[in-house]
Structures are given as structure tokens and as C-alpha cells.
Amino acid sequence: MTVRIVFLGPLRDIGGEVEREASAPLDWEGLLAAVGEPVASHLQDARVRVACAGRVLADKTALFAQEGDEVALLPPVSGG
Amino acid sequence: MTVRIVFLGPLRDIGGEVEREASAPLDWEGLLAAVGEPVASHLQDARVRVACAGRVLADKTALFAQEGDEVALLPPVSGG
Amino acid sequence: MLDVRLLREPFQPGALIGPFTGAHPGLGGVCTFVGEVRGGGEGVEALELSHYEPLTLPGMEELADRATARFGLMGLLMVHRVGVLRVGEPIVCVSAAALHRRGAIDAVDFCMDHLKSAAWFWKRERRADGWHWIEPRPEDHAALARWRPA
């Protein structure tokens, strides 16, 4: 249980949790399985980005999180 | 001697005076004669406007200043 | 709140902007521009701004009215110095309060473009070799043209 998955913004409410842990290594399919529905469906939305170890992935389906990495689920933003 | 002609901005240096008086009524030809060269030449520049009695004239050659009016010679502006 | 002033003495923009912002509870954003007499490399020692009393302040008030209507402002502060100014002194301060940032930012942009090349001010700079009159730069006229109806 060594990858931490962090839920941001509305995904926190949708997932009903702020973070959870998953086994390393964690790829895209593993992530979808780990978060379950309905978050997995939201992750398919192109506007939802994924960061791993502090970097936003250009292609989230290429996720490959290692032991100790933090994976962040980033829905559309709204600041200012 | 009852129309006051006011020189603004660079026209003050060009005319060598801040204001002068002229006889009423004063029309465009009278204004050119009253201010003399080189100010008269500058007044021909489309960018130089003329105000009479606190209103900028749409057509400065239609000037017709009455007794007590102030005629202002307004070269291109630069604020801010 | 519409607050338009022509000032003969130095002013502190911060002392005006605080109360101006406070006068508009419920606002979404305030944009402010402060222009100062540039110093440094250009050798400017002082700046003199002259105006024409019967036109200058009424022209600023009309500009403020137009900006308020065009950008749906809650309030507008427009302050311009005249007289002799030293390097570092504020020349102009425009602050616009609106519900959304777009109106506030555009209103400041609009007012500055107009104050710069379509308001009744004449500016000259004193350099080592004397006074020089300043005309708006071509880019100032281009900036102004952006606001005209197509």
C-alpha cells in the first residue's frame, strides 16, 4: 500500500474521500480500479488531469506510479 | 479689445505669450491676423483645435467669438 | 461612486484607493493603474503638465461617465496631476470597481488610453538641455483607436 492517491476539488465529494492508498506500482488501469465508480468515469473526461510525483502527466493513461509516489486527480480548475 | 485669446501647451512657446486680447467679434480670419506668424501657420494644422466660450469647435474656421468670449488655441495633447 | 479630480499638489494613490474600494461593498474586482514620472536613463529631471480649466475637468468627467456606462462599473476614481512634478511622483491614478474583472480591467485601459492622447493636457519634460514638449507616441494613437466602433 505505497502509492497515495489524492482527490482534489469536486472529486473529493464525488469520491467521498480526500485520499486513499494503493499498491505500487500503479498504472492507469490500476488507478481506475483503485478509485472505483463514479470517480473512474470522471477520470475518462479529457478535462480531468492526473499528476504523479508532483508533475502533471501529458498522457494520463501512461501513468506508472512507483513506491512512495503521490498520484493527484485534478478536475477542471477555478481560481481567482 | 474684448475677446481673450489663450495659448495652450507648445503654442505658448511658439507665440511667446500666454494670452492676448482682440476686438469682438472675432472670426477665423480675424484670429489668424490677431495671433500673427508663426502661430497662424500652426493653426492651419488639422490637429490644432480651437475652443470658444468653453466649447471645442467642430469646424474652427466657423469661429465667431462675441464680446467676453475666451478663445483657446489647443495643440495636440499629451496626458497621463 | 464617481470621483474625478484634478490635483495641483502631490498625492498618495494608496490613500485614495483604500477608501474608494471600501465604498463599494459587494464588488467583485478593482483594477487600478498608477502612472509616475519616469526617471533614470532618460535624463528627465522634472515634468510639467498644463491644462485648460474650462475643458480639462469637464472632459475627464465626461470620460468617466462614458467608461462607467460602457463597462458597467460600480465606481470609478480618476485623478490627474497638473503643475510641475518631480521624478517618482504619481501623475495619474485610475481605479475601477466592477462585479467582474473584465469590466474593471478594460475600463482602466480605456480611461488611460483616453487620458494619454484624448484629454486636455499638455506635457513637457525638463532635461539637462531645457524643456521639451511631449506629444503622444504613435502607439498611443493606435491604442486609442482600439476603442472606436468598427
Place this chain on the structure above:
Amino acid sequence: MLDVRLLREPFQPGALIGPFTGAHPGLGGVCTFVGEVRGGGEGVEALELSHYEPLTLPGMEELADRATARFGLMGLLMVHRVGVLRVGEPIVCVSAAALHRRGAIDAVDFCMDHLKSAAWFWKRERRADGWHWIEPRPEDHAALARWRPA
């Protein structure tokens, strides 16, 4: 001077802008935008801004660097609140100092468009019926698109 901050507690923009302006002698203009939590008719009681520590501040710093280079700024102040904010509290303050007004105004416009819909913040509002997540409006995306190379 580049001053980028993420604040968890209320702040007074005026207390930051004065020293920021003072830190740039020789400047020509300073443009500042302050966004506040809108109140009034919309029934908003509070706003919560959340962020993601590893991305948010680094992203703001990168945005500040880009704006400084793109608009030739002398200095840039960029402050954003996170946490729960009440109506009337400042959310964001961006202040840009430059030799000419164009760079200062455009830089503030650019930074606000990016903070609004391309920075790592998530916003929700509490109204009488509970919390509601806010997404950028279509006009926010359109505003952002203005800055992309053609």
C-alpha cells in the same frame, strides 16, 4: 522584484502594494487588480478555495516568470488566498510594475486570466442550500485563449 505568495489568512492588498511600488524606483506605471468575494444578490455566504501543494505555488511562480518575460516587467506581485473566505475578503491581488502602462496592464490581464482558469485552484461557494463547486465560465476560457500564439 518577483513576489509570489499563497496565503491561508486574510490579507490587506494595500499593505502589499505600497512596498511593492516603492521597491521599483524609476518605474513608469503600476497596474493592480484585486479580486474579492462577491456578495449581495447572488446569495453567497462564503467561498472555499482549495489547492494542491506540490503544484499550485510552483505553477504560480512559473506564470509570474512567463508574464515578467513576455511583458518586460520590472516587478510582479502575485498573491492568492486559499481556505475559507467570507464576502468582501480579497481572494487575489496581482500588481505589475513596468516602464510603460501597456506592459503593466496587459501583464495583470494575462495573470488574472491564467489564475482564473489555468492555475491549480478549486473553488466552491456556500449558499443557503449548501456548497456548490464553481467551474470557470465559458468567457473565462475565451479570455485565456486570447494569449495563445495565433
